[in-house]
Amino acid sequence: MCRHLAYLGPPCSPAGLLFDAPHSLEHQSYAPADMRGGGTVNADGFGLSWYVDGAPVRLRRASPLWTDADVPVLARSLRTTAFVAAVRNGTVGMPVLEAACAPFTDGPWSFSHNGMVAGWPHSMAALAGKLPVTELLTLEAPTDSALLWALVRERLRAGEDPLGVVTDLLPSVERAAPGSRLNLLLTDGEVLVATAWTHALSYRETGDAVVVASEPPEPGPGWIPVPEGHGIVARRGSVRLFPIDPDRSPEP
Numbered sequence: 001m002c003r004h005l006a007y008l009g010p011p012c013s014p015a016g017l018l019f020d021a022p023h024s025l026e027h028q029s030y031a032p033a034d035m036r037g038g039g040t041v042n043a044d045g046f047g048l049s050w051y052v053d054g055a056p057v058r059l060r061r062a063s064p065l066w067t068d069a070d071v072p073v074l075a076r077s078l079r080t081t082a083f084v085a086a087v088r089n090g091t092v093g094m095p096v097l098e099a100a101c102a103p104f105t106d107g108p109w110s111f112s113h114n115g116m117v118a119g120w121p122h123s124m125a126a127l128a129g130k131l132p133v134t135e136l137l138t139l140e141a142p143t144d145s146a147l148l149w150a151l152v153r154e155r156l157r158a159g160e161d162p163l164g165v166v167t168d169l170l171p172s173v174e175r176a177a178p179g180s181r182l183n184l185l186l187t188d189g190e191v192l193v194a195t196a197w198t199h200a201l202s203y204r205e206t207g208d209a210v211v212v213a214s215e216p217p218e219p220g221p222g223w224i225p226v227p228e229g230h231g232i233v234a235r236r237g238s239v240r241l242f243p244i245d246p247d248r249s250p251e252p
Contacts, residue, residue: 003028003042004086004102004112005217006185008192008236009209014050014083015075018065021217026072029065029087033215034200036181042087045101046071049110050080051189056110060101082189084110091116091144100141104149108188109156114214115181115199117144123177127151148173152186162186163233163242166193171245185212195231195244202226208236 005017005025018025023033029042047060048071061068065087086102094100102112117124124147128136131150139146148169155165170182174197182197194201194212203212204222212232216223226232226241233240 002086002088002102002112002114003032003214004084004114004183004185005211005213006082006084006110006112006187006192006194007209007211008082008187008189008234009207011079011081012209013076013078014048014080014085015072015078017211017213017217018048018075018085019072022219023215023217025085025087025217026065028215028217035089036199039089042089044088044090044096045098046085046087047101047103047112048075048083048085049103049105050078050083052080054189055108056084056103056105056189058103058105058110060098060103062096062098062101082187082192084112084185084187086112086114091120094120094143095141097141100143100146102145103185104140104146104153106153106156109153109162110185110187110189111149111152112185113145113148114183114185115197117148117173117182118177118179120144120177121147124173127172127176148182148184152184162188162191162193166195166231167242167244170195170197174245183214190235192234193231194226194234196226196228197244198228200225203232203234203239205234205237205239210234210236210239
């Protein structure tokens with residue numbers, strides 16, 4: 001069910017977390033450790049967005065990350081204060097194409113969804129119907145992740161607070177599609193909102209840097225699991241844990 005990670009902090013190369021760490025995102029693409037029953041490998045594409053002058057620059061491919069010899073070279077050439085990266089394990093029946101891969105971007109925002117929406121697409125008909133028809137007709141891909149992004153993007157464009165957007169959306173999707181897996185990452189390069197909803201998520205804060213990941217890419221102390229039904233909002237040098245829905249009890 002996909003793997004993703006995000007970084008905020010002093011300028012660095014994405015290559016360390018994507019390729020050089022013992023359990024790098026590349027390693028997670030073919031040997032994930034905690035898929036929670038949602039597939040075995042993440043071979044249906046990958047994506048990377050990094051920030052230049054406050055705006056995301058994005059690269060996506062529909063091929064497995066481990067088959068692309070150019071991306072490690074590119075990643076090692078970059079220095080950026082924020083990036084989001086993801087590898088995809090597409091839900092059965094959903095297309096394998098570049099446009100279906102996270103991160104999704106708009107303006108300053110980068111977005112990734114790790115998981116699946118139960119009962120897709122019928123379960124989401126009512127929520128999707130609240131979007132303008134043009135938004136539905138121009139979805140990047142006919143996937144649950146692309147629809148979640150459209151729902152988030154519409155409210156961000158209206159100037160709503162990103163934390164409120166995410167914390168309102170997840171219970172709405174859960175009510176419409178019980179049992180969905182909804183780990184989200186959302187950042188504008190300055191603030192990062194991430195959720196743990198029926199999937200694993202951990203973070204590590206070191207000085208002015210914070211890394212959030214489906215699976216810790218490096219061993220050692222400092223990685224803190226995000227409890228089920230909770231999320232984090234992070235800035236450089238600051239991480240705060242919050243409950244997404246106070247009535248949702250943590251699962252064992």
